[in-house]
Amino acid sequence: MTRLGRRSALAGLVAMLGLATPAWAAETAAPMKVVASFSILGDFVKMVGGDKVDLAILVPPEADAHEWTPGPDEVKTLAGARLFIVHGLGFEEWLKDIRRKAKFKGTVATATRGIKPMMMAAGQVHSHGGGPAHAHGGGAKREPDPHLWNDPQRMQTYTANIVEALAKADPKNAATYRANGAAVKAKLAALEAWAKGEIAMVPADKRRAITTHDDFGYMAARYGFKLIEAQGAGNDAEVKAADVPTILAQTRNEKTKALFLKTLKDPAVAKMLEDGGAVVGPPMYADTLSQPTGPAPNYEAMQRYAVTQFKTAMLKN
Numbered sequence: 001m002t003r004l005g006r007r008s009a010l011a012g013l014v015a016m017l018g019l020a021t022p023a024w025a026a027e028t029a030a031p032m033k034v035v036a037s038f039s040i041l042g043d044f045v046k047m048v049g050g051d052k053v054d055l056a057i058l059v060p061p062e063a064d065a066h067e068w069t070p071g072p073d074e075v076k077t078l079a080g081a082r083l084f085i086v087h088g089l090g091f092e093e094w095l096k097d098i099r100r101k102a103k104f105k106g107t108v109a110t111a112t113r114g115i116k117p118m119m120m121a122a123g124q125v126h127s128h129g130g131g132p133a134h135a136h137g138g139g140a141k142r143e144p145d146p147h148l149w150n151d152p153q154r155m156q157t158y159t160a161n162i163v164e165a166l167a168k169a170d171p172k173n174a175a176t177y178r179a180n181g182a183a184v185k186a187k188l189a190a191l192e193a194w195a196k197g198e199i200a201m202v203p204a205d206k207r208r209a210i211t212t213h214d215d216f217g218y219m220a221a222r223y224g225f226k227l228i229e230a231q232g233a234g235n236d237a238e239v240k241a242a243d244v245p246t247i248l249a250q251t252r253n254e255k256t257k258a259l260f261l262k263t264l265k266d267p268a269v270a271k272m273l274e275d276g277g278a279v280v281g282p283p284m285y286a287d288t289l290s291q292p293t294g295p296a297p298n299y300e301a302m303q304r305y306a307v308t309q310f311k312t313a314m315l316k317n
């Protein structure tokens with residue numbers, strides 16, 4: 001009888017006698033319990049961890065991962081995890097709160113560790129989905145821009161950090177994590193090359209758009225297009241008919257028709273802008289994946305969607 005066979009027989013006997021399962025009987029590779037803080041990071045952990053990881057993602061798709069309040073279920077999920085992978089750079093403002101509530105004793109790994117961020121303008125106000133705006137860090141000093149997933153090149157290091165965190169916490173599956181990580185890195189390189197090619201199809205003097213999405217700075221910098229902050233279309237207030245003249249004047253002054261306004265909700269206002277010559281872009285997924293049925297259910301789809309929307313609108317400049 002093999003060692004494993006003996007163990008199975010013993011485990012059966014133990015079960016028959018109604019005894020608690022000894023530790024060695026459970027050792028045959030239950031996936032490691034890992035928690036990721038939000039949807040985009042969760043997609044990377046899923047790609048690297050595969051079936052070796054029992055993954056829970058805290059902030060669901062299309063929710064604001066900057067400001068979020070954990071419920072009792074999420075606190076319980078974290079309390080039972082071996083590894084908590086977070087984004088860092090001040091992105092998740094609720095981290096301390098959930099770690100305290102869960103009395104988390106496992107390992108915390110930061111996916112952005114060692115990645116050089118771009119800096120946001122001093123006191124730059126940033127919000128999502130028309131919720132309350134907040135300044136990152138709130139101070140007058142310049143803060144790192146946490147939205148670096150919009151640069152696939154920086155995500156190479158992000159992927160390596162996730163591989164290392166999983167391999168360290170679960171060494172027996174390290175080879176699997178490294179192999180999966182290598183595949184993710186190859187996908188990132190292909191994605192970056194594709195996106196460069198797409199934006200290169202837009203003539204250089206047309207690579208401009210007006211936006212209230214300040215989370216695409218890394219994408220614009222990587223592929224060489226200019227994002228101009230919208231006037232008269234704030235971060236919180238919905239864009240109203242009264243704002244239309246200011247926005248249209250800006251499209252003329254900045255020589256771009258492309259508009260990506262996150263608080264533009266009213267189709268009648270969108271029509272006024274289009275009648276005035278603007279090209280109104282669709283809703284964008286900047287900080288989150290979409291729901292599974294939406295256009296950005298995973299990282300690659302999210303990036304392809306954003307690049308395609310920018311390219312399509314800028315080609316009309």
Ligand SMILES: [Zn+2]
Pocket residue numbers: 066126128147215287
């Ligand atoms: Zn954000």
